[in-house]
Amino acid sequence: MSKQVVQLSRVVIRFAGDSGDGMQLTGDRFTSETAGMGNDLSTLPDFPAEIRAPAGTLPGVSAFQLHFADHDIMTPGDSPNVLVAMNPAALKANLGDVPRGADIIVNTDEFTKRNLVKVGYESNPIEDGSLDAFKVHPIALTSMTVEALKEFDISKKDAERAKNMFALGLLCWLYHRPTEGTVDFLAAKFGKNPEIMKANLRAFEAGWSYGETTEEFSIQYEISPAPMKSGTYRNMSGNLALSYGLIAASKLSGLTLFLGSYPITPASDILHELSRHKRFGVMTFQAEDEIAGVGAAIGAAYGGALGVTTTSGPGVALKSEAIGLAVSLELPLLVVDVQRGGPSTGLPTKTEQADLLQAMFGRNGEAPVPIVAPQSPSDCFFAAIEAARIAITYRTPVFLLSDGYLANGSEPWCVPDVSSLALIEPNFATELNHEAADGTMEFWPYLRNPETLARPWAVPGTAGLEHRIGGIEKADGAGTISYDPENHDKMVRLRQAKVDAVARTIPDLVVDDPADDARVLILGWGSTYGPIGAACRLVRAEGKSVAQIHLRHLNPFPANLETILKSYDRVILPEMNLGQLSMLLRAKYLVDIIGYNHVRGMPFKSDELAAVITDVLQSL
Amino acid sequence: MTTDAFPALSLVPKADALQSAKDFKSDQEVRWCPGCGDYAILSAMQSFLPDLGLKRENIVFVSGIGCSSRFPYYLDTFGLHSIHGRAPAIATGLATSRPDLSVWVITGDGDALSIGGTHLIHAMRRNVNLKILLFNNRIYGLTKGQYSPTSERGKITKSSPQGSLDYAFNPVSLALGAEATFVARTIDSDRKHLTEVLTAAAAHEGTALVEIYQNCNIFNDNAWEPLKDADTRDDLMMRLVHGEPIRFGKEQEKGVVRKSDGHLEVVEVAKVGLDNIIIHDAHAKDPGLAFALSRLSNPRTLANTPIGVFRDITRPSYDRLMRDQITEVTEAQGAGDLQTLLYGNDTWAVS
Numbered sequence: 015m016s017k018q019v020v021q022l023s024r025v026v027i028r029f030a031g032d033s034g035d036g037m038q039l040t041g042d043r044f045t046s047e048t049a050g051m052g053n054d055l056s057t058l059p060d061f062p063a064e065i066r067a068p069a070g071t072l073p074g075v076s077a078f079q080l081h082f083a084d085h086d087i088m089t090p091g092d093s094p095n096v097l098v099a100m101n102p103a104a105l106k107a108n109l110g111d112v113p114r115g116a117d118i119i120v121n122t123d124e125f126t127k128r129n130l131v132k133v134g135y136e137s138n139p140i141e142d143g144s145l146d147a148f149k150v151h152p153i154a155l156t157s158m159t160v161e162a163l164k165e166f167d168i169s170k171k172d173a174e175r176a177k178n179m180f181a182l183g184l185l186c187w188l189y190h191r192p193t194e195g196t197v198d199f200l201a202a203k204f205g206k207n208p209e210i211m212k213a214n215l216r217a218f219e220a221g222w223s224y225g226e227t228t229e230e231f232s233i234q235y236e237i238s239p240a241p242m243k244s245g246t247y248r249n250m251s252g253n254l255a256l257s258y259g260l261i262a263a264s265k266l267s268g269l270t271l272f273l274g275s276y277p278i279t280p281a282s283d284i285l286h287e288l289s290r291h292k293r294f295g296v297m298t299f300q301a302e303d304e305i306a307g308v309g310a311a312i313g314a315a316y317g318g319a320l321g322v323t324t325t326s327g328p329g330v331a332l333k334s335e336a337i338g339l340a341v342s343l344e345l346p347l348l349v350v351d352v353q354r355g356g357p358s359t360g361l362p363t364k365t366e367q368a369d370l371l372q373a374m375f376g377r378n379g380e381a382p383v384p385i386v387a388p389q390s391p392s393d394c395f396f397a398a399i400e401a402a403r404i405a406i407t408y409r410t411p412v413f414l415l416s417d418g419y420l421a422n423g424s425e426p427w428c429v430p431d432v433s434s435l436a437l438i439e440p441n442f443a444t445e446l447n448h449e450a451a452d453g454t455m456e457f458w459p460y461l462r463n464p465e466t467l468a469r470p471w472a473v474p475g476t477a478g479l480e481h482r483i484g485g486i487e488k489a490d491g492a493g494t495i496s497y498d499p500e501n502h503d504k505m506v507r508l509r510q511a512k513v514d515a516v517a518r519t520i521p522d523l524v525v526d527d528p529a530d531d532a533r534v535l536i537l538g539w540g541s542t543y544g545p546i547g548a549a550c551r552l553v554r555a556e557g558k559s560v561a562q563i564h565l566r567h568l569n570p571f572p573a574n575l576e577t578i579l580k581s582y583d584r585v586i587l588p589e590m591n592l593g594q595l596s597m598l599l600r601a602k603y604l605v606d607i608i609g610y611n612h613v614r615g616m617p618f619k620s621d622e623l624a625a626v627i628t629d630v631l632q633s634l
Numbered sequence: 635m636t637t638d639a640f641p642a643l644s645l646v647p648k649a650d651a652l653q654s655a656k657d658f659k660s661d662q663e664v665r666w667c668p669g670c671g672d673y674a675i676l677s678a679m680q681s682f683l684p685d686l687g688l689k690r691e692n693i694v695f696v697s698g699i700g701c702s703s704r705f706p707y708y709l710d711t712f713g714l715h716s717i718h719g720r721a722p723a724i725a726t727g728l729a730t731s732r733p734d735l736s737v738w739v740i741t742g743d744g745d746a747l748s749i750g751g752t753h754l755i756h757a758m759r760r761n762v763n764l765k766i767l768l769f770n771n772r773i774y775g776l777t778k779g780q781y782s783p784t785s786e787r788g789k790i791t792k793s794s795p796q797g798s799l800d801y802a803f804n805p806v807s808l809a810l811g812a813e814a815t816f817v818a819r820t821i822d823s824d825r826k827h828l829t830e831v832l833t834a835a836a837a838h839e840g841t842a843l844v845e846i847y848q849n850c851n852i853f854n855d856n857a858w859e860p861l862k863d864a865d866t867r868d869d870l871m872m873r874l875v876h877g878e879p880i881r882f883g884k885e886q887e888k889g890v891v892r893k894s895d896g897h898l899e900v901v902e903v904a905k906v907g908l909d910n911i912i913i914h915d916a917h918a919k920d921p922g923l924a925f926a927l928s929r930l931s932n933p934r935t936l937a938n939t940p941i942g943v944f945r946d947i948t949r950p951s952y953d954r955l956m957r958d959q960i961t962e963v964t965e966a967q968g969a970g971d972l973q974t975l976l977y978g979n980d981t982w983a984v985s
Contacts (some may be wrong), residue, residue: 046980049980049982050980050982052982052984077959079862080886085789092818144784195980219654239984242984243984244983244984244985245983245984246977246981246982246984247981247982247983247984248976248977248978248980248981248982249980258975258976261970261972261975262972262976270731270915272727272730272731274723274727291952291958291970291975292795292959292960292963292964293963293964293967293968293969293970294970294972294975295733295960295964295970297658297730297956297960299726299727299730301756302752302753302756303725303752305720305753306720306723306726306752306753306756308725309716309720309723309726309727309753310723310724310727310730311727312716312724312727313696313714313723313724313725313726313727313729313731314727314728314730314731315727316714316724316727316728317728317731317732317735318732319731335717336717336720338682338717339716339717423711428984429976429977429981430976431973432972432973432976474691474692474694474712474728474732474735475647475689475691475692475732475734475735476691476694477689477691478691479691480690480691480710480711480712481712481713482660482662482706482707482709482712482713482714482715483714483715483717484697484706484707484713484714484715484716485716485717486715494662495707528769
């Protein structure tokens, strides 16, 4: 039976089910097939903190949203065109985001009286007319899967578990996705259990065939590949890109990568990933706590390694004193903070940008630390290299502020040619550097490079450069203990000046203003790049002008930031916090910032930001 | 002594010429209170280090915070004076990534057992290649005289005017419970014994925990005096020697036996016969005997206090295991290629 094929330019699909239903895996597979088709895409996994919340309940709902298109896109999409709801809880938890007219595929087998009551449905929404505004496709996913697998020598439970593959098969048919990747994937995943592997494959095929034969779906959709610059592409998530960026920084600098880390959501995947790459000489140390993680990284840095610690907000709080030590020791150190909702334990699996001021000021004394923030999942790769460059060149701890949205989201990435990446020169000290009063040469561990103000990095094993340093204030130059008031004042200012000097190697911001007549500027930092960029497109599509800049360096700021801020009548700054960057910019540049702030644990939607921009434009 | 005596230091480069204590004295003025026990330990260390025959630049002292933690400033080696309690964690990163270094941690009873307790026990269980010297004076010195985790219960201090409520840690018991592979105790004033213990610690692969009874003459003077006074020390203190019967007393008249209920007991040798006295076995895989010995002493009177090496067993160090894993993976899979890694297994081309 041949069906009508409709061309679409973009689609947003959300898979939602119980946290045991395999929704993340289903979404990942669909993403891989979509990436292979050459569509541009962006993903947003959204899962609960509980590993397995009680089955069928609202807190147990796990979802994966994927936006793919025949043109370049910047976000995982504001609202789904298709919702796949594996049970009543998934329907109830996600229905509010689904626009009228959208498709909803529901697994009717799970819409039992008991399951409906569990989430507070008094009647079955599939039957009571409450979904009349949507195109509902009631499908008995579980029983059809079990039926398709009846010949297999597997338990009923294992058969039911394959229903996500049935759903995946159906969606792959619906959107013309290739199937080879999933076949290979299943072979690899269940290679040790051929019966389960074959059963999952059969379920996947059954879902596909169902789409082709059923009258439930009369239309099949096609989304053409997006035009992209030429190159070799892969799908890339934030934590993976960040891990690869750290390995690349190790290669580019010739330094051993030493990770000291304690497991914490949503940063643990970086520890997992790096522990798999021992063939790159990577050393991973799962410490007894957050403090030991950063402590070991500092110890390794003292010994000449690229010391890295990875964590999230609560871990940064614990590491603060040690980061202060690294400021005082002036040793290279990367502190990766994959931000999540706070304060305290907060929302471990949800995203937020509320650690900026902690990164900026969260230490005793005047303890400035450069801050770098990636703007998209794949940009985590380059941001990690940039953070390492600053740390090694300036002998300073550097914060890399990612967040949960970047960490777990993914997008196509044009893989760079390694030879195009700039080397990072550690410039270890090997020579005595100061002439003493009696004419003999000696080593001064705090004699600074006049340009960068960085001190020499003299590692143990370097003959003649034996020296003692610590967290006590040191004499300028000689590095010996000094309690002298004037020296302390000087050292505090020198450490600040060194961080300020980083700005000289930061590229100027380039304003994106296609019409070149904008009076309103919108800026952001970190993961808001996608939603802000998409919002600007929406506004410009209506013939209005808005200028956009995005900050990658949050300390120090790029040199031309002040001029840019002062060139516009209005400056808008959306942040997933209560105005932390706004506070810094207002204080530093005396510019009146219009903040737009939400801390809902989810990224901004582009249409809400477009409305904010439009409001401000109208106020001019 | 030749460096062959220290197979555990085989990866650390050897000095080109003979060294003397003078080579290890830094130009910094020593700032401990006059009469502090730390002077004796520093002096013993400066005299002992030349025996190791290592290049000075390959020796690192890492410390936390407290009086003892100033130690690294006074040795002309590499030194890192870090933050309170964290020296074992920092030293773990250094020792793990640099097997060519001899790494020493200098800490005190507050630094190691209170604020840094976690790092201490985990360094020991991992068997990180660190020599941890725990200066125990049973008081907080740098903060001017509060009770510490090793202070005897009921101790009157500035922060415990009615007597402290805390039960004390026994650092040797703690270390044995934390799977330490080398545990010893010595005394600041007994230079010969101190040097012997440091030598044994240096020869050990992995973590060596050495508790050093050290006197704070300002805030807790004479805390260990009964173990130092020539009139009392032999009656109170037993010197553990591997392979020897555990005997002590002025006339070696006392010895340790195992009772029928399994516990250890101090008895008169004459009454039970020398054959029944326990032979010390520091190499025993099971830490039971070492632990039982660590429990014999009375924390108040210091009666039956063992000193010497309680435990010294062979177990691969953390840094060696990590290197071995890296080598194994690299040999099996070949060295990593960054470009290949970045491409991964699932790419598509856009032309």
